[in-house]
Amino acid sequence: MIKFTNVFKTYAKGGLALKDVSFHIAKGEFAFLTGHSGAGKSTVLKLVYADERPTSGAVRVSGFTVADLPPRDVPHLRRRLGIVFQDFRLLEDRTAEENVAFALEVTGARRSAIPARVMRVLTQVGLAAKAGAYPRELSGGEQQRVAIARALVNEPQVLLADEPTGNLDERATRGVFQLLRDINASGTAVVMATHDLEMVRSAPYRVIELQEGAVVYDSAVDEPTAGDAQA
Amino acid sequence: MTLTVREALLAFRRAPLLSALSVTTIAFSLFVLGLFGLVAVNLRQALRGVAERVEIVAYLLPGTPIETVLLGEQDIEAFPEVASAAHISEDSALARARRELVEFRDLLRELERNPLPASIEVKLKPGYQDATNVNAVAERLRGFGFVDDVRFGRDWVEKLDKLRRLAAAVGVVVGAAFATVAVIIIGTTIRMAVLQRSREIAIMRLVGATDGFIRRPFLLQGALKGLLGGLVAIGLSYAAYALINRFLIESSFFTVTQALGIVVFGTVIGLMGSLLSVGRHLRRV
Numbered sequence: 001m002i003k004f005t006n007v008f009k010t011y012a013k014g015g016l017a018l019k020d021v022s023f024h025i026a027k028g029e030f031a032f033l034t035g036h037s038g039a040g041k042s043t044v045l046k047l048v049y050a051d052e053r054p055t056s057g058a059v060r061v062s063g064f065t066v067a068d069l070p071p072r073d074v075p076h077l078r079r080r081l082g083i084v085f086q087d088f089r090l091l092e093d094r095t096a097e098e099n100v101a102f103a104l105e106v107t108g109a110r111r112s113a114i115p116a117r118v119m120r121v122l123t124q125v126g127l128a129a130k131a132g133a134y135p136r137e138l139s140g141g142e143q144q145r146v147a148i149a150r151a152l153v154n155e156p157q158v159l160l161a162d163e164p165t166g167n168l169d170e171r172a173t174r175g176v177f178q179l180l181r182d183i184n185a186s187g188t189a190v191v192m193a194t195h196d197l198e199m200v201r202s203a204p205y206r207v208i209e210l211q212e213g214a215v216v217y218d219s220a221v222d223e224p225t226a227g228d229a230q231a
Numbered sequence: 232m233t234l235t236v237r238e239a240l241l242a243f244r245r246a247p248l249l250s251a252l253s254v255t256t257i258a259f260s261l262f263v264l265g266l267f268g269l270v271a272v273n274l275r276q277a278l279r280g281v282a283e284r285v286e287i288v289a290y291l292l293p294g295t296p297i298e299t300v301l302l303g304e305q306d307i308e309a310f311p312e313v314a315s316a317a318h319i320s321e322d323s324a325l326a327r328a329r330r331e332l333v334e335f336r337d338l339l340r341e342l343e344r345n346p347l348p349a350s351i352e353v354k355l356k357p358g359y360q361d362a363t364n365v366n367a368v369a370e371r372l373r374g375f376g377f378v379d380d381v382r383f384g385r386d387w388v389e390k391l392d393k394l395r396r397l398a399a400a401v402g403v404v405v406g407a408a409f410a411t412v413a414v415i416i417i418g419t420t421i422r423m424a425v426l427q428r429s430r431e432i433a434i435m436r437l438v439g440a441t442d443g444f445i446r447r448p449f450l451l452q453g454a455l456k457g458l459l460g461g462l463v464a465i466g467l468s469y470a471a472y473a474l475i476n477r478f479l480i481e482s483s484f485f486t487v488t489q490a491l492g493i494v495v496f497g498t499v500i501g502l503m504g505s506l507l508s509v510g511r512h513l514r515r516v
């Protein structure tokens with residue numbers, strides 16, 4: 001599903017971002033990516049959705065090889081992923097419903113099928129009643145739910161979440177995390193970057209910890225019996 | 232396709248102020264170009280009017296038989312440069328002098344003998360009314376045995392030539408400068424529209440939109456802005472023309488083709504500007 005093999009990443013001005021990173025995330029798995037800010041969590045995710053290319057090593061994501069992926073194929077890779085960010089990245093001038101529908105429209109989905117699919121995911125994230133609301137009329141937790149609905153509407157194999165609860169209060173954090181667990185329970189792999197250790201400890205999922213660009217701990221490798229059963 | 236149209240139109244609705252501003256900017260830069268075009272069109276017309284008066288007069292030897300003159304006239308009319316050749320007899324020359332030179336009417340009436348020679352007045356076709364051709368025709372006219380003398384305003388024709396060349400050079404240089412300014416302003420305007428939506432473009436890419444999908448609404452929007460700007464510019468130019476016509480001097484407006492040319496120019500620049508700025512933006516992010 002997602003396979004990093006001896007990946008190095010150097011930024012033109014930022015120095016070494018990833019050092020010899022290798023891991024494999026299987027279909028349907030839930031994995032936390034932890035570490036301090038700047039440890040390389042976001043770089044790992046960017047390599048997965050081909051926003052960055054590895055300097056050396058191999059990144060394979062559901063059949064695509066990121067290193068030599070032609071730019072015209074990047075959109076096709078991204079349609080197999082759902083991506084959620086700390087800052088939601090919703091279009092302010094579109095309603096929740098339009099934001100979600102937008103992700104379907106860009107993929108050229110059949111127009112008649114769009115409203116039903118949009119309502120289904122909005123119901124799934126518990127926001128069907130606020131479909132017509134603009135982002136500014138929603139709380140942070142609700143905006144993140146819209147973003148998750150948008151990520152889900154294309155039925156991705158993997159949901160990538162970069163600090164999805166970073167901007168949320170405790171209650172909203174719990175709600176969003178539960179939503180991600182439910183999504184994983186229905187078969188979608190989830191890779192969640194976070195530095196919320198309490199949340200990491202609260203769930204029996206795989207943990208990959210990065211420090212200064214290197215993997216220093218991977219529960220699937222270091223403690224294969226503890227927690228994660230699907231790896 | 233319908234999605235492209237919808238997104239392009241939505242962009243007008245979502246950012247009405249910026250859209251109106253772009254159309255206005257495009258309109259005014261094309262209007263300036265249009266004003267210059269009006270000046271150029273009218274100047275050219277005026278020069279053409281002056282050039283039409285370029286005339287070569289071949290004075291005939293007294294006593295040339297009328298048959299010879301008429302044959303010669305036919306020969307001259309067959310010159311490729313010549314539009315018309317008209318024979319003016321001694322009598323009609325005098326009649327014309329009496330009519331036109333009112334101050335000398337008494338003097339002319341008292342003449343016992345007509346001092347005016349017969350002549351052939353030669354007009355040249357448009358495109359041949361320059362010094363080189365005038366000289367060439369004059370030279371050939373001198374070759375006729377019955378021609379006594381050939382006159383044309385040599386200085387005047389040469390000055391006209393110079394004026395025409397100057398007008399053409401100024402027209403090309405200033406026109407190109409105005410067109411360049413229009414292109415730059417329109418390009419910047421379109422670029423602003425792209426930058427204003429860079430967040431949206433980034434999000435579109437994250438959810439898997441292809442570059443073509445992202446580009447199309449911008450292209451349509453750019454072309455529409457150029458089209459609207461062009462139409463407004465023609466409207467403004469017409470208003471300016473009407474005012475000038477009414478209060479300053481009589482002048483002429485663009486032909487339909489010229490007016491369409493300005494609108495098409497605006498549309499193409501809008502399209503190209505969008506293509507360039509969106510392309511650059513997509514390559515960079």
